[in-house]
Amino acid sequence: MTQKSVEFYNGNTIPALGLGTFRVENNDECTEAVKHAIISGYRHIDTAQTYHNEEKVGQGIKEGLEVSGLNRKDLFVTTKLWMSDYGSENVQDAYEASLKRLGLEYVDLYLIHWPGQDEHLIAETWKAMEQLYNDGKVKNIGVSNFHVHHLESLLQVASIKPVINQIECHPYLTQKELRTYLEAQKIVAQSWSPLMNGQILEDETVKTIADELGKTPAQIIIRWNIDESIVVIPKSVTPSRIEENLNVFDFELTSEQLSRLNALNKDGRIGPDPETFTGN
Numbered sequence: 534m535t536q537k538s539v540e541f542y543n544g545n546t547i548p549a550l551g552l553g554t555f556r557v558e559n560n561d562e563c564t565e566a567v568k569h570a571i572i573s574g575y576r577h578i579d580t581a582q583t584y585h586n587e588e589k590v591g592q593g594i595k596e597g598l599e600v601s602g603l604n605r606k607d608l609f610v611t612t613k614l615w616m617s618d619y620g621s622e623n624v625q626d627a628y629e630a631s632l633k634r635l636g637l638e639y640v641d642l643y644l645i646h647w648p649g650q651d652e653h654l655i656a657e658t659w660k661a662m663e664q665l666y667n668d669g670k671v672k673n674i675g676v677s678n679f680h681v682h683h684l685e686s687l688l689q690v691a692s693i694k695p696v697i698n699q700i701e702c703h704p705y706l707t708q709k710e711l712r713t714y715l716e717a718q719k720i721v722a723q724s725w726s727p728l729m730n731g732q733i734l735e736d737e738t739v740k741t742i743a744d745e746l747g748k749t750p751a752q753i754i755i756r757w758n759i760d761e762s763i764v765v766i767p768k769s770v771t772p773s774r775i776e777e778n779l780n781v782f783d784f785e786l787t788s789e790q791l792s793r794l795n796a797l798n799k800d801g802r803i804g805p806d807p808e809t810f811t812g813n
């Protein structure tokens with residue numbers, strides 16, 4: 534089963550599917566989930582400073598690599614800078630603290646987690662992210678939860694364009710306008726809460742398509758992302774679901790099935806709106 538990768542404008546690549554770790558506590562369950570994912574074939578793990586689980590994610594990475602005989606370079610690891618550390622002074626220390634917790638020498642992708650309300654602060658923060666990139670300390674830099682206007686402001690001051698924008702995205706929130714903009718800018722789209730924390734798995738259209746293809750609703754939603762060129766990071770701590778969610782590379786949705794899924798859009802969020810989110 535060949536997995537897919539997506540290429541960034543800078544020539545680097547990201548595995549199209551990864552494991553999410555939001556709301557996974559910093560305990561053995563976290564280590565086991567990450568380890569199980571790597572042993573099962575995942576090559577991409579997503580965490581964040583604010584998930585407070587980087588130690589156990591790092592432990593899972595270490596154990597997963599050991600058991601599977603893989604090297605660090607075979608894995609793509611993302612973490613994110615939290616809002617409390619925005620500003621030119623803090624970014625390098627926050628990055629190094631994340632690396633220390635993860636037990637890694639670098640991450641493959643470092644993201645600004647939310648745009649917040651202060652575009653000057655974001656500009657300053659981005660400059661510090663660029664410094665990390667130019668110093669060779671991080672492989673790629675990107676953003677999360679940026680709307681078009683946030684990106685337009687950033688691009689006015691950026692010397693290095695973000696490679697990716699990680700956003701809430703699923704068939705109830707297809708983000709078509711933002712994704713069209715990202716495509717024009719050659720910025721990859723990545724979805725968070727792709728399963729809507731399980732909610733969208735109950736949708737009748739999703740269930741019908743799952744029956745048509747002999748797949749599970751989660752596999753249909755994950756495959757929708759892959760067929761729409763969206764990098765996807767479903768979260769699970771359940772070994773059987775971790776495996777199920779990866780098992781999506783032996784089928785494709787037809788254009789008619791994709792249309793039915795896209796027609797479910799109602800611009801409905803389950804997470805905060807980046808326009809108003811302040812981190813509290």
Ligand SMILES: NC(=O)c1ccc[n+]([C@@H]2O[C@H](COP(=O)([O-])OP(=O)(O)OC[C@H]3O[C@@H](n4cnc5c(N)ncnc54)[C@H](OP(=O)(O)O)[C@@H]3O)[C@@H](O)[C@H]2O)c1
Nearest residue numbers: 553554555677725726727728729730751767768769770771
């Ligand atoms: N950048 C951001 O601001 C941001 C925000 C939110 C999330 N994220 C990232 O995106 C990742 C995914 O989002 P998410 O964690 O919010 O939610 P999600 O992936 O949409 O849903 C996770 C939930 O679905 C369940 N689940 C997973 N696979 C399943 C399956 N095959 N069948 C049935 N249920 C299944 C999980 O249960 P079990 O774990 O119990 O199996 C968990 O309760 C996060 O973990 C995080 O890495 C980023």
